[in-house]
Each structure stands twice: as C-alpha cells, then as structure tokens.
Amino acid sequence: MQLGKRLRQLRNAQGLTLRELADRVSVGFTYLCKIETNKLEHGHSPSNRLLESLAQELDASAEELILLADRVPPSLADKVHAHPEAFIALAQLDDQQLNRVLQLAGAAEFDDAKSLGGVCR
Structure with missing residues (x-):
C-alpha cells in the first residue's frame, strides 16, 4: 500500500x-x-x-x-544496528518461514503486515 x-x-x-x-x-x-x-x-x-x-x-x-514513506523508523533502525545478524537472517526467509517466526514471536495476529507493505500474507 x-x-x-x-x-x-x-x-x-x-x-x-x-x-x-x-x-x-x-x-x-x-x-x-x-x-x-x-x-x-x-x-x-x-x-x-x-x-x-x-x-x-x-x-x-x-x-x-x-x-x-520508504523510511526506517528510528526505533527499528536502533534494533537493526544492535542486531544486524538477526535482520540479515530474517531478510533471507520466504513469506511462509517469516510467518512462522512471527507466530513464534507472539505476533500471530499480524494482519497489519499487508498495510506495512505486504511482507507476510
């Protein structure tokens, strides 16, 4: 969107x-x-x-x-800088794998992902 x-x-x-x-x-x-x-x-x-x-x-x-707006919010940028290896690993996952990670992280109700760019369908 x-x-x-x-x-x-x-x-x-x-x-x-x-x-x-x-x-x-x-x-x-x-x-x-x-x-x-x-x-x-x-x-x-x-x-x-x-x-x-x-x-x-x-x-x-x-x-x-x-x-x-194609920017990274400061709160996320701080996390990326603190844990770059985690975000590199996440970026390599396909949508199905990413959805599983989100479920494990307690974000099972991640329907808003569509409004965030459709990362997790």
Missing part, C-alpha cells in the same frame, strides 16, 4: 477533510493533497515529524506511516 492511499483511508475514517487535517498538523492543504495523491516532487517527501503528527491526529501508527 502507498502512503497517500493509507493517509486518505485514515483521514476518511476520522471524518476529516484535507483542510481540517492540514490545519491540525500545521501544513498547507495542497501539500497534504499532494501526499495523498502521490504527486510530491522528488525530494519533497514528508518529514518523520510530520508523519508522526499525522499518525497522532489520525490515531494511527507512526511506524506504519514512516515505513510507507
């Missing part, structure tokens, strides 16, 4: 207009519209701070929005 599509879903679920949400996070509504329609110019992606503000206003996961 793309960031813009997810933001629109979240905004509509909260019953907010683009202008209302833009006012709440202190950005121009045209900028927010460009994010939602994936029409931002190259190099003008939203900052982590804005994504965190949007997540807070939309009662959503900041980590999800940051991942959908």
Whole structure:
C-alpha cells in the first residue's frame, strides 16, 4: 500500500477533510493533497515529524506511516544496528518461514503486515 492511499483511508475514517487535517498538523492543504495523491516532487517527501503528527491526529501508527514513506523508523533502525545478524537472517526467509517466526514471536495476529507493505500474507 502507498502512503497517500493509507493517509486518505485514515483521514476518511476520522471524518476529516484535507483542510481540517492540514490545519491540525500545521501544513498547507495542497501539500497534504499532494501526499495523498502521490504527486510530491522528488525530494519533497514528508518529514518523520510530520508523519508522526499525522499518525497522532489520525490515531494511527507512526511506524506504519514512516515505513510507507520508504523510511526506517528510528526505533527499528536502533534494533537493526544492535542486531544486524538477526535482520540479515530474517531478510533471507520466504513469506511462509517469516510467518512462522512471527507466530513464534507472539505476533500471530499480524494482519497489519499487508498495510506495512505486504511482507507476510
């Protein structure tokens, strides 16, 4: 799923207009519209701070929005830096193996993976 599509879903679920949400996070509504329609110019992606503000206003996961913006959330980056061997091993698993690992880790209800890029189906 793309960031813009997810933001629109979240905004509509909260019953907010683009202008209302833009006012709440202190950005121009045209900028927010460009994010939602994936029409931002190259190099003008939203900052982590804005994504965190949007997540807070939309009662959503900041980590999800940051991942959908093709970034690594700081909390995950810290874990990757602390345990690179674990993440290298995870990256080599196929979807079925990864699902088993998630189940063992207590993340059996990982349906949100689809919204995080469809890693685990």
